[in-house]
Amino acid sequence: MYDADACSAEKEKSLTDALEKIRAINIFVLQMEYELSMKFLNELYNKLIKFKTCSDEDARYNTGEFSKLLMAGGLGSFKPDLVRGWYDVMSTYWGSIEARRHLHVFGVLYAKYIKGEGNIVSKGIKKDIVEIVKESLDKVKVYKDVEINLKGIKKVNVEIYMNPFSELKEYWLYCPEIFHEAYCGTSDDDFRAVQSLLYRKVILRFIEEQIKEGHIKRSDDNKNANNNVLLFSTSEVNTTLAIPSVVEDEYKSDPVFKNIIVHHYNHTIVPAGIPHYHANMFSGLNISEEFSDTVHDKIVDLTEITGRVSDVITGCSVMHTNVLKDDIFKKFKEKVAYDDIFGNSEGAYIDRWQGEEIKGLIESYMNKTDSKNYESLFNSLEDNPSFKKNFIAELMNAKRQQKENFIAELLKGTYGKINFTGDELRTNNIDLLGMPFFTFVRRLVSYKCVDIVLDVISDAKFNEKIIKNNAVIFIGGRKFDDYGNRQEERVKEIISRDSGMKEHIVFIKNYDIFNSSILNQGTDFSGMLSWKGKEAGPTGYAKAQQNGAPTIATADGVIPERLNPAKRDENGNVVEGNGYMVEYENFPSQNGEVMPDKISLAEKIDEACNDYKSENYGILAFNALKTGMTKSDVRNQAKGLIRIWAGAVKK
Incomplete structure (x- = not known):
């Protein structure tokens, strides 16, 4: 025992x-x-x-x-x-x-x-x-x-x-x-x-x-x-x-x-x-x-x-x-x-990356449960279903406030010029706060696979699903060479071909250590993709986990240690898990590298959108937060x- x-x-x-x-x-x-x-x-x-x-x-x-x-x-x-x-x-x-x-x-x-x-x-x-x-x-x-x-x-x-x-x-x-x-x-x-x-x-x-x-x-x-x-x-x-x-x-x-x-x-x-x-x-x-x-x-x-x-x-x-x-x-x-x-x-270091709203929630429940550390807090919540239910409800509210902060900075131009303004959103009755956010915002180099995400988004059938699910996919990050410029141009091309995607894909042009915490605090789902065997870490997912964001990722680097794919009962209700594992292709591509499977990626984004509309999201967010604060705490390392x-x- x-x-x-x-x-x-x-x-x-x-x-x-x-x-x-x-x-x-x-x-x-x-x-x-x-x-x-x-x-x-x-x-x-x-x-x-x-x-x-x-x-x-x-x-x-x-x-x-x-x-x-x-x-x-x-x-x-x-x-x-x-x-x-x-x-x-x-x-x-x-x-x-x-x-x-x-x-x-x-x-x-x-x-x-x-x-x-x-x-x-x-x-x-x-x-x-x-x-x-x-x-x-x-x-x-x-x-x-x-x-x-x-x-x-x-x-x-x-x-x-x-x-x-x-x-x-x-x-x-x-x-x-x-x-x-x-x-x-x-x-x-x-x-x-x-x-x-x-x-x-x-x-x-x-x-x-x-x-x-x-x-x-x-x-x-x-x-x-x-x-x-x-x-x-x-x-x-x-x-x-x-x-x-x-x-x-x-x-x-x-x-x-x-x-x-x-x-x-x-x-x-x-x-x-x-x-x-x-x-x-x-x-x-x-x-x-x-x-x-x-x-x-x-x-x-x-x-x-x-x-x-x-x-x-x-x-x-x-x-x-x-x-x-x-x-x-x-x-x-x-x-x-x-x-x-x-x-x-x-x-990741929790004090640096976690939003103030979730910090306050954690402190409140640490006091309520008389917990001495994060592990004992989450054990107490798991042992008390009513406490856990209340915690999840308050977590959703805290996440909502942090998402409001992210949207405000986004519309102010903190992350560079975007496709729409606040006035345009109000005119068209578009409420970003209620739309699921997916952030694939990283260092813009080929092995981190932003181009794969854009390949999926470029598919007309997937476009329809994105719009139907009311999702917003954020692409971009830190540029280093022409690869990043090409991805930015592809985003513009997608919107040019289909104006309906204008509010559903955003290129984050200006991304740095000063503004990145707000993005990780405000996202609903954090994406981490790579060519197979090329990631050493990463930690972007951890920063989002510590703010209750489930992860969508390929099984590379540290991801297999920290991502538990969602498991469901016969009714489709999530019973465990903190995210979604994207499969790799079975064979290498022309450059000799094994890429994330595009069909699998599209399916996982669609699955996440459906979970976002139900109580499943609260469970996944709770589990992500638990993992982020117990396993992904840099003090363990x-x-x-x-x-x-x-x-x-x-x-």
Whole structure:
């Protein structure tokens, strides 16, 4: 018989043991794509209105555009969520002072270009938005004349900033000559190597100084044997260059870095996310001779170097972990780890992504049920049918309010120009609030399958169903190349062919970290599609789950762990499940990839529309919320990785 209390006690002990083992270790999270906190972005937005005379619309636009500078990718593997998860777990057991003292993050404040879009353009302000950001941050260090001697750049100055609205030790490096754009060029662009080299030089110098000056302490009253350990958690292979042993310079043999552990966190499967350098950069970067055999086929194999210097390697999901073992890090599969108690599959940080209305509902029922955590809350609701029924009714009301907020922002132009106005909707008696919303809004790259959704929508018979079901399908997201432009044009073509689709398909042109939470809080169904075997995470579904939105997805990445397809009784009533699983085609397409099955996708959207009209939707939304807050909570991933770190510590 399953003993929940015994299981909980076992998990608790495993976590406290792991935390005890790492409690004196200093952890350095290396991520060259690290966003500022939502608190800072909100304050920047306020400053633009109150001190820079921006309109609300321009302030929101400028803040969103700035947020794009810091992230080349989408919003999937969102590292600030995981860092907050680590901090929350550590502070619960150690207290906030010690959690902050041992956790350090290094990001980059990019200066000029938005990846895939070009030069950042502001509205309604004369001063450069990055300059406004810099004056709003705390400058903590300046390094002058840092030697580079690569690609025509000899020496540069670097400034280091901290976020005044964060209790965490988060640092951003600013150098416009080198950090002009996140992940500039393609995956083999040698200027990325220059960026990584400067990143190395600055963070290792800063860490060394902080230790020698006593700001980073390496001793503890508990006489823990791990007092001198520095744990580097690298994100993607480009940050491997920052590991002291990789480059022949003053840091390789520095006694400060004598006792380190390297955790490599891989975020992606696709080749575009796994860069390499051209062979001539081996000597240009002065990479240590012990890695000379990693030069082959005219490239420096960063994956090979990463595998060698890492003590442990993790991925984003069970499926991704298996890919790392069987393919990407096959030579180092004994280093690839997955936690067997908490797991270390990706999630989302509830406090950042959940809407205020649902937060209030959760807090109210936590008090009513005297629940200490989310798991006990949902167990209490499951054990009390009348409480659960009332909760679902209140959840539907909270979701409705959040959807109203999304619609208001949509009509204000927050997500770019759309097909209709509020006046047109009122004239035609169209009530968006009562129409089921489906959001397929992601990073616009081919393997995330927006084109597949548009193929389905382009079918005349499906068009009729969409209109009959009164559904609205949102397409779009973050553009990177012409693929995104082509999808936007296809949306226009669909509406041109059939004006009846005008209110039923919306292209989200302007999507960023600042406005994305409102969309995820307001959607009714969240879509996650991919070519088979190409997803590592993702987490967009989790952000929507935490707002009670069922998922429509293909079984890739973390999805099989978090999506339970709807199951029904003989009357068609949902008895369990939190979404809809879209099947894959049986055979590869012309490009060799296995695609989502279009007929299956159309059927699942139609099925979801029918559920939306009945009590089935409340049940699915409740189950989605439960999954989002118990399984998709990023703090579970944080706990799993803490246990993995503890396992990497020498006994």
